Amino acid sequence: MKKILLFFAALAGFATSAQDFKTLTYFVNDSTKLELDLFVPxxxxxxxxxxxxxxxxxxxxxxQRKDGHHICGYASQHGYVAATITYTLYMKDKNFSCGGQVPEKVKAFQIAANQLWQATLYLIKEAGKYNIDTNKIFISGSSAGAETVLHAAYWDRNLMALYPQKLPADFKYAGVISGSGAVMDLNLITKQNLLPMLFFHGSVDPVVPYDNAAHHYCPTNASGWLMFFGGYSIFKHVAELQGTARMVTYCGGGHEYSDEMFAKDQAGVVSFMDRVLKKEHFYEHTVVTTGKKGDKDDKYGFCD
Structure with a gap:
């Protein structure tokens, strides 16, 4: 494992106020209308x-989808078409923590992943209009969005489908970027379906486990108990599969780091995608000290 120690520095966020985008409807049925903001170089x-x-x-x-304008605006200035999507907020007014219900949590992931698939399908159909290479489609997400992209990348799309319109059977994403995300089952990720991945995660995240633990660290008798395999757990799994990945650990950081690279290190995100497109193989771990109290509670030894 390549381990790089960096000192945390506050970086100025990328201003997207001057960046042009188009708002497009990517999915409509009897009960739902979903839009995306598309940024084109x-x-x-x-x-x-x-x-x-x-x-x-x-x-x-x-x-809301405008939360993704910082990364999409930056990516579009560096040679990428980029879209940030609206999706159904299924857990609104519901309990998504320990007092919730596991089937409801899974349903939230399933709906969001299906709608991401629909957004992907829409942009594949519009590829000619927007000059998109359909073999080079990356997906990224923060927190719930990261859980969405990870499951969208590795779930059986036929088994988990909610809509009749489907992506081509042989379609694969080019890579996945996860900000404080997790999967429910590490066995979803195999040698056969493994994709290049970039993870960033706070090492003491109390909401989405950095390694493997219950969602929100719920007690085992909680109605909302659900095992999660977070960024570091998946990163270690990738090593066993000899895949391509980069992990950024924010030592002592909590869930507030779920948008960190999208908001403050967009260059790191674009660099990852550029390297994947160049077919580079890498497995790297970058450790960022935050100076937060949780640093001294680090059980992994990264902050020693």
């Missing part, structure tokens, strides 16, 4: 461009 390209689709966080009960 201003400079024309003779070659087809890679695409990034971003899913905002908010516990499946809050957040």
């Amino acid at each position: 201003k400079e024309k390209s003779k070659e087809k461009l890679p695409l990034l689709i971003h899913v905002h966080g908010g516990g499946f009960s809050g957040g």
